[in-house]
Amino acid sequence: MYCDNLENLCFRRSLIQMNENKGIYRFNEIEKKWQEFWENSKTFKAKDCDKLKPKYYVLDMFPYPSGQGLHVGHPEGYTASDIVARYKRMKGFNVLHPMGWDAFGLPAEQYAIQTGTAPEATTKKNIDNIRRQIKSLGFSYDWDREVNTTSPNYYKWTQWIFLKLFNSFFDKNEQKAKSIEQLPIPEGLSEQEKRKYIDEHRLAYEAEVAVNWCPELGTVLANEEVIGGVSERGGHPVFRKPMRQWMLRITEYAERLIDDLSEVDWADSIKKLQHDWIGKSIGANVDFKVDGCDETIRVFTTRPDTLFGATYMVMAPEHRLVDILTSPDKKEAVQKYREEAVRKSDLDRTDLSKGKTGEFTGAYAINPVNNEKIPIWISDYVLISYGTGAIMAVPAHDDRDYEFATKFDLKIIQVVQPEDEKQSELVKQGKLCFAGDGIAINSGQFDGLRTPEFKEKITAWLNEIGQGNKAINYKLRDWLFSRQRYWGEPFPIIHTEDGQVISLDEKDLPLELPKVEDYKPSGNGEPPLSNVTEWVNITLPDGTKAVRETNTMPQWAGSCWYYLRYLDPDNNEKGWDTEKEKYWMPVDLYIGGAEHAVLHLLYSRFWHKFLYDLGYVTVKEPFKKLVNQGMILGEDGQKMSKSRGNVVNPDKVITDYGADSMRLYEMFMGPLEAIKPWSMHGVDGVHRFLQKLWRLVVEKEAGGLNNNVKDVQADEETLRLLNQTIKKVGDDVESFGFNTAISAMMILVNHLSKLDTVPKKAVEQIVLILAPFAPHIAEELWQTLGHSDTLVYEPWPQYDKELIKEKEIELAIQVNGKIKDKIVVPADTDEKQIKQKALSSEKVVAAMAGKEPKKVIVIKSRLVNIVV
RNA sequence: GCCGAAGUGGCGGAACUGGCAGACGCGCGGGAUUCAAAAUCCCGUCCUGGCAACAGGGUGAGGGUUCGACUCCCUCCUUCGGCACCA
Known part of the structure; x- marks a missing residue:
């Protein structure tokens, strides 16, 4: 555990020094400055359909804006995706990197039940907070594309997709969805039978399904709210009770959901999980x-x-x-x-x-x-x-x-x-x-x-x-798509007096969620919306009475297609424009938590395939490459939780060390996909690295460029190390090895800070390759180095293959697999000479104890093994 | 029970395709600087023995393949995550 008081003391001292000293690394100021610059100049605005550049779509799993705000687990995935996004921009790609909010869901509703606060208000407040937090990390999102699943302008299209599902059937022979109007209907059916036949073939249909009914609470509970047969809250008995529910026919797509897994570049373990889930x-x-x-x-x-x-x-x-x-x-x-x-x-x-x-x-x-x-x-x-x-x-x-x-x-x-x-x-x-x-x-x-x-x-x-x-x-079952809740998308569905189920017209969307006074369930199993009589009861154009559907959609609905809305977030005519979809899709890289490996990804793939059948999207699979980040544990190695008191607040880390240090540490901790514990000491370590780089470039007293940094030719070793680092960092970003990329940059900076004169060219290149990881300090140093424009679109440095090669190499000499000596030879020494040199080593001769070598194995540039 | 991931110093982790185990960072020990401290810099730091040169051992355990295994194969143990009688 680090010491709070000590740290505050140090921090106050460094504040005092700041005023005295222009050359101090004032991360808080620098980060604010560049975040404002990027925002005002719309640096990260993605240009639709830019034919001059190859496109690259980097997507984060958008967060649920909880009242707790971000925890340090969120920025892990966001940092990784941001590094890739910034790297790809420097590599000449037109990058789409958006962010939004998956804001329907239970917590806001429960808070509403307890306090009477409207979920809209809670949600807005939470979003504002979490947006502030995300922005304070300097991620390169195109904020003009921000989406929010609870805004009518968004859920209009969630409802639109539902209507499409309702008005479609699955043609088993062709293995694809088609408009319900094309459904072949058996002859000789009465009007009523015909209607029934059609309803039975819709991809969205009603069915009686057993749900967890809790009479005491007067509500239906989710599986995770039921523990050992009683409700989590209150401990009341829970029964299985059949209720009318909306279902989606995902099972029709089972075969295709299995087959098309072969088209995506996901970890085999995740593919297997989906495969087994479909079963x-x-x-x-x-x-x-x-x-x-x-x-x-x-x-x-x-x-x-x-x-x-x-x-x-x-x-x-x-x-x-x-x-x-x-x-x-x-x-x-x-x-x-x-x-x-x-x-x-x-x-x-x-x-x-x-x-x-x-x-x-x-x-x-x-x-x-x-x-x-x-x-x-x-x-x-x-x-x-x-x-x-x-x-x-x-x-x-x-x-x-x-x-x-x-x-x-x-x-x-x-x-x-x-x-x-x-x-x-x-x-x-x-x-x-x-x-x-x-x-x-x-x-x-x-x-x-x-x-x-x-x-x-x-x-x-x-x-x-x-x-x-x-x-x-x-094993896969049809998707239970309705919830007896308030805070979700209303179904665009009407039940007529004579028992017909009809859908709203597309032009009548969105069907907005009505304001209510009371968020409590009705108590008889009917959803909260059924209490809003003036909304529920309507009169149809022909004068007959009807009622609206009062169930709402589950949280999954909005997150099933959000990656499409980012392509065209302000379009009021369509969910997204086809030209834009053709340009941007599929998502090239999707990063998020492994907990969504089955349901979210399966539901999303299902909707995508359905939209593909109807011609609204042009690729079969939405997410080409998927990476799951691992969980971050507390400093005690336990899962972070309020009750354990081991939660790390990103705001505090940013205040004390800066966003760049935070980003760097999140990546330096270990492999992206591994589960790993947080350590404040570790943040300290990467912060020292940034300090070191800062001191290398910036003059200590006056600020501005350090006098040691000069326009000179780098020596051979520096040049070699620089080129090796550029190669390694590039390769590592491509393969998500961010931790080793950072360690390579540390080695380079350690080397440069030992030089009396630091070649400016080398400094510029290290600043550029660091930029995706720690963008604020990189921009500031870039400016210090005399550049007036942002480095976001600077080309990624190229390395020289020749310069990377070592002149001399050290070889280990083994006798029977045990290392006895080491020799240094010029890199171009041939095998024969190496063998000779190895055999003549004193230590080797001693270790052989007069025996004749049976076999000598030479691995060029590695080692020699003498078997006796 | 089944499926999956993983076990490497005091800690987080590194090691290309089977080729010098422990990069980088943290922590710790020693030193320089300082009135003192912080910061910074330098040296050391897998274990055992030795003043040292050095010797021996070492990647969860045991076995195997190989000139050579953290890496491949078999058996077992532990931890974490997911699933729940799917006929």
């Missing part, structure tokens, strides 16, 4: 007839080859056939089990999954392969939301079924023979479950087939007899 599995649907009635139960299985081993079936408690099939004597027990299951939240179900539970329905199904009667059970280990909500249970070859069968003493039949005989014997005796591939046994005419072949054959056979077909399932 494609290939198998078969199989229909089981129910004994003694007309119903059939359809199951999905990835192992149709184990059908002969299916000894019972399990349906999810919520399955529609449970009521119909349950025999009278089992009704009571089954009903009780169902009620308990409904009361459990998803989390509870897993917590209680230590042991399996279930009830027998009293009904039997017929196994299509051998006509055996098998019992039908219900259990909550089968999920209603995946596959068909029912399974065939093969206890010999599925761990979950095995556990269940053992507990309830159900029949186990082995149908797959593993290679290992001992293993096979155990499976046969029912003492082991084997889930791998093997050879079919006890499977009638299919005996002897290997698992993959068997799967194909039996699927074909099921198809023939009309009791099954090949099927693909995804």
Whole structure:
């Protein structure tokens, strides 16, 4: 821990010195000066459709403007992206680097409930604060493109995209979305049936979905607000309750969302995360007839080859056939089990999954392969939301079924023979479950087939007899797109008296969020907007009455497409202009936290593909390159949090050390993607580096250029080091190795400050390569060096390949892999000479102890290894 | 349980494609400067033994491949993050 008092003392002293001394590095003044200059001259304004330069779009994940303001984690990603943005400008690119606010969301609403403050007011205040903080770091954003998801001029287009989704369907054959008007409608439908058919095909649709309903609070809770079956606030019981919700058909895009991952340059681990989240599995649907009635139960299985081993079936408690099939004597027990299951939240179900539970329905199904009667059970280990909500249970070859069968003493039949005989014997005796591939046994005419072949054959056979077909399932579910909240985008949707759901006209957008007095939920599960009767109740042009949709959109909605609004933020006619989209898209570099690796990126990709289908965007994938910054921990190595008291406030760091030191330290801490702890001492270190560079360039007493800095030719070593540094910093920025780039610059400055006369050219070049990292001091020094214009658009220094090469190289000489001596040879010495020189070294001769070398390995410019 | 990331000095970290482990920074020790301090500069700083030259050991643990392994392979341990019975 650093000492507050001591530091304040030092700071006051340096203030005193400032007044005496013109040559002091007054970072606060300098930073203010250049931030004002950049803002007033609109230095970072990006020019649309500039054909003279290649474009480069660097995007940050825009922040939620919380009341706490920035924490030091935010500027980490922003600094990295800013370095790349500034570097690319110097490399001659037309750079788009925007910033905005993802400002809808729960905290402002909760604050409104507690204090009555309008979310607009809270949000504005928070944005103003966080904007000030971001600006104080000197990032090179084009502020004319600032967006705010809560401004009607922005959410007009969020609503517009929703309308497009509502008015589109997915053509499965062509694997793309089309206007709902092109939907082929089966003949012979009544008007009402036709309407229903259309509604069932919209990409935005209504459905009854179970949500976390808390009667005490009179509201629906998000999963993270429910802990162990009770509400986080107050600890009231929470139930699963089906409610009408808006859904988006993201599952239609599952295949494309998987396929197009191959087009983007993201870390493999993130791609895998998305891939697994979508969770494609290939198998078969199989229909089981129910004994003694007309119903059939359809199951999905990835192992149709184990059908002969299916000894019972399990349906999810919520399955529609449970009521119909349950025999009278089992009704009571089954009903009780169902009620308990409904009361459990998803989390509870897993917590209680230590042991399996279930009830027998009293009904039997017929196994299509051998006509055996098998019992039908219900259990909550089968999920209603995946596959068909029912399974065939093969206890010999599925761990979950095995556990269940053992507990309830159900029949186990082995149908797959593993290679290992001992293993096979155990499976046969029912003492082991084997889930791998093997050879079919006890499977009638299919005996002897290997698992993959068997799967194909039996699927074909099921198809023939009309009791099954090949099927693909995804873990991915449709996107629950409505929230029972106030502070979100209103749906441009109207419910008519006769139960129709109609959409607003595009020209009637935006549908503005009405002002309300009370932000509390209505208490009956209806969203807060339902209290605003004068807004909700409307009269249609034909005189009939109707009500508005009172749900609002989730926070994801606004963040799904913000990167497009930056392209054309003030356009009132369109969300964005196509020419501009063609010029700027895709995003070349997207930097943000790994916590958004799945949901935000998946939702965003989904909307983008949808917009692509409709022709509003011209690239398939929005984000070409993605980099996730790691979390920054407190000085105690713990996650920063108010309660731990280890939160570092960026404002204080900037006041005490300056924005340049802050930026430099954030990058110097370690690799961008790593999790790393904060250290004030570390900030001190990079600050000293800037001080050192300052003293190198600026005359101590009078200010202005230091007398030591002269227009002289640099010596060979300086020249070599300078060129090496230019190369290294450039390469490192390209590969996001910012920490090593800074260390290279430190080495160069250490070298330069030892010289009696410092070549001006060298100083100019170090200032230029430092500029993306520490832009304020760089501008100031650039000016001191006699340049009148900003260095933002100065070309990035070039290095000379010849000058980089070392004249002499040091080689390590190993004997049997152990270093015994080092020799220095001219760089162009050939292998033979090196070998000779190595073998003649006294120490080497001693280490060889008179033995003959068996082998001599020479790695040019590295080492020599003598094997004896 | 499954998936992913990572384990290197007192600390943050560096090491190209298998080629001198510990760059750079912090901290610490010593010195210079100063009336004194701050700041700055210089020297030292992986561990063990030795006054030293030097010798030996060392990248979570164990094994393997190789002339040579922080780096590749196998087994295990620990930490962090994510997921939750997906048939």
